[in-house]
Every structure is written in C-alpha cells, then in structure tokens.
Amino acid sequence: PRIQYHDLHPTPADLAAEVLAGLRQKPRCIPPKFFYDAEGSRLFDAITRLPEYYPTRTEMGILQTHAPEIAARVGTGALLVEPGGATPAKARLLFDGLQPCAYVPMDISRDHLWVAAEQVAAEYPWLEVHAACTDFTRLLELPPNTPPGVRVAFFPGSSIGNFNPDDAVAFLTTVAELVGPGGYLLIGVDLKKDPERLEAAYDDADGVTAAFNLNLLRRINRELGADFDLQAWRHQVRYNAEHGRVEMHLASVRPQAVQLAGERFEFDAGETIHTENSYKYHVDEFQALARRAGFWPDAVWLDPDALFSVQLLAV
Numbered sequence: 001p002r003i004q005y006h007d008l009h010p011t012p013a014d015l016a017a018e019v020l021a022g023l024r025q026k027p028r029c030i031p032p033k034f035f036y037d038a039e040g041s042r043l044f045d046a047i048t049r050l051p052e053y054y055p056t057r058t059e060m061g062i063l064q065t066h067a068p069e070i071a072a073r074v075g076t077g078a079l080l081v082e083p084g085g086a087t088p089a090k091a092r093l094l095f096d097g098l099q100p101c102a103y104v105p106m107d108i109s110r111d112h113l114w115v116a117a118e119q120v121a122a123e124y125p126w127l128e129v130h131a132a133c134t135d136f137t138r139l140l141e142l143p144p145n146t147p148p149g150v151r152v153a154f155f156p157g158s159s160i161g162n163f164n165p166d167d168a169v170a171f172l173t174t175v176a177e178l179v180g181p182g183g184y185l186l187i188g189v190d191l192k193k194d195p196e197r198l199e200a201a202y203d204d205a206d207g208v209t210a211a212f213n214l215n216l217l218r219r220i221n222r223e224l225g226a227d228f229d230l231q232a233w234r235h236q237v238r239y240n241a242e243h244g245r246v247e248m249h250l251a252s253v254r255p256q257a258v259q260l261a262g263e264r265f266e267f268d269a270g271e272t273i274h275t276e277n278s279y280k281y282h283v284d285e286f287q288a289l290a291r292r293a294g295f296w297p298d299a300v301w302l303d304p305d306a307l308f309s310v311q312l313l314a315v
C-alpha cells in the first residue's frame with residue numbers, strides 16, 4: 001500500500017478553557033490556533049492569494065527556482081517529514097527534484113490530512129505516503145514503518161513566526177531531535193522589512209484578514225454560546241518594532257460587556273484582545289535562534305526583493 005495512516009489520537013485543544021484564561025488576563029489575548037475552524041481555514045486560504053499577502057507566492061517562487069539546489073544539498077532518497085502537512089502545495093514543488101523515499105505529512109486535522117495524503121498519493125504514484133494525525137507541537141515522532149533515509153523536516157509558510165522566540169527554540173529543538181545527526185530542516189522564514197509593507201499584508205484593502213480575525217469571535221459565540229457583538233469590534237494591526245513582530249488585535253469600539261460561560265467580561269473603549277503575533281527575522285537573527293535549537297545554517301535562498309527566506313539547517 002502506497003498510503004499508511006497512523007492516528008496518534010491528539011487531544012483536541014480546549015477552546016473554552018483557553019479562551020477563558022486568555023480573557024481573564026490583562027492585556028487580554030486568545031491563541032491564534034483557534035482561527036482555523038472551517039470558515040477560518042477558508043479565509044486563510046483566501047489570504048494566501050491576496051495581492052498584499054506576499055509570503056505564500058514569494059516562498060513558492062523561491063522553492064520552485066531553487067528546488068534543484070535544495071535537492072543537490074540534501075540528496076535524493078530522503079525521508080521528507082512535514083509538520084502541518086495538510087496542505088501539501090509547497091511540498092509538491094520538492095517531490096520531483098528530491099525524489100524522497102517517503103513523504104510523512106503530520107497534522108492535527110484528521111480530515112484535511114487524509115484528503116491531502118490521498119491527493120499526493122494519486123498524483124505521485126511512485127511516492128510512499130505515511131500520514132500521521134498528531135498535534136505536532138506536543139508530539140513530534142515518526143510513525144512506525146517509515147523507511148530509512150536522511151530525515152528532512154519541511155516547515156514552510158513562516159509558521160515559525162507565530163511562535164514567540166522561546167517557544168520557537170523549544171519546537172525547533174524537537175525537530176532537531178526528530179531528524180537527528182545528518183538530518184535537515186528546510187524552513188520558510190519571513191524577513192523584516194518596511195513596516196508599511198508588513199502592516200498591509202495583515203490589513204488588506206478587501207478586508208479578508210479583518211474577516212479572518214473577527215471570525216474568532218463568531219466561532220466563540222457559536223461554540224461557547226458567548227454574545228460578542230461583531231459590530232462592536234474592529235480588526236487592528238500594528239508592527240511592534242521592539243519585538244520585531246506584526247501583531248493582530250481585536251479592538252472594542254465602545255465600552256461593553258460580554259457574557260461567556262457564565263462569566264461577565266467588561267471591556268473599555270479601545271481595549272484590545274491580542275489574537276496573533278507574526279515574528280519577522282533578519283537572516284542572521286533566525287540563524288542564531290536555530291543554533292540555540294541545535295541546528296547549523298547550511299544554505300539560505302531569498303527572492304530577488306529579499307522579502308522572504310527559505311533556510312536549510314543541518315543538525
């Protein structure tokens with residue numbers, strides 16, 4: 001069989017507990033992982049096609065252009081492991097050059113993972129697919145029966161930017177342990193640039209990112225029976241230069257109270273709920289972070305405008 005499924009039975013995140021804990025804090029926050037219900041996933045997909053949101057198309061251009069060099073460095077016959085591999089559009093750009101011995105997508109979303117695994121297996125009949133349903137932030141381990149080969153982890157999209165730097169080091173440390181000595185990490189990292197360009201990427205003219213951010217409150221209303229008035233919150237984006245991150249917030253347009261799970265939360269006019277950080281790095285800053293996790297910089301590829309980087313790191 002060309003596809004093997006391994007269900008590592010991830011525990012679903014506790015929306016109620018995490019939202020209540022985040023709203024009890026000041027400043028208030030809600031973790032960005034809760035953006036991705038069905039509607040949030042659809043909106044994120046639309047974001048990746050926006051003219052202002054340069055990361056997706058820029059990274060795909062880099063991967064396409066440099067696939068032969070990536071293959072030359074890593075060698076063919078590697079075991080390609082993709083945490084978050086439920087949307088393999090980017091891994092596809094690597095398969096022909098890399099000729100991996102197997103592809104191991106890992107994701108917490110069972111349905112997305114299974115669909116993606118079937119599509120890849122249909123499109124690449126020569127490729128073994130070992131799909132693992134797991135919360136890779138908590139359990140990053142290879143499923144049984146994966147063939148031997150140099151292990152190459154692939155983590156595109158600058159998803160690493162949604163971790164704060166200490167959590168990024170902790171996660172990358174588990175990746176270094178997974179791939180082991182001789183293994184690699186190929187990672188997409190968004191670069192520091194003009195704050196106006198960054199803010200536009202997270203505050204597009206069509207309001208798709210605003211809808212994505214506000215959908216979090218819609219989800220909380222639906223799943224937790226809260227009574228957020230969606231007209232009374234605004235999408236807010238700021239580049240925080242001190243921390244080198246784009247922040248997304250939801251700002252209360254007036255003083256208001258919200259009921260959630262029997263608790264009452266009062267918000268001042270202008271008070272915000274912090275919903276996401278997206279850290280941006282200089283190439284050397286990210287290399288320093290990766291070194292803390294046990295990696296050595298091997299190669300870096302940029303687009304011609306130096307907007308985005310694809311970095312190869314070795315253990």
Ligand code: AVI
Pocket residue numbers: 047055157158159160161162201202209276277278
């Ligand atoms: C998934 N992640 C890398 C995106 C980012 O750019 O931080 C999420 C996103 N949030 C708003 N736009 C896109």
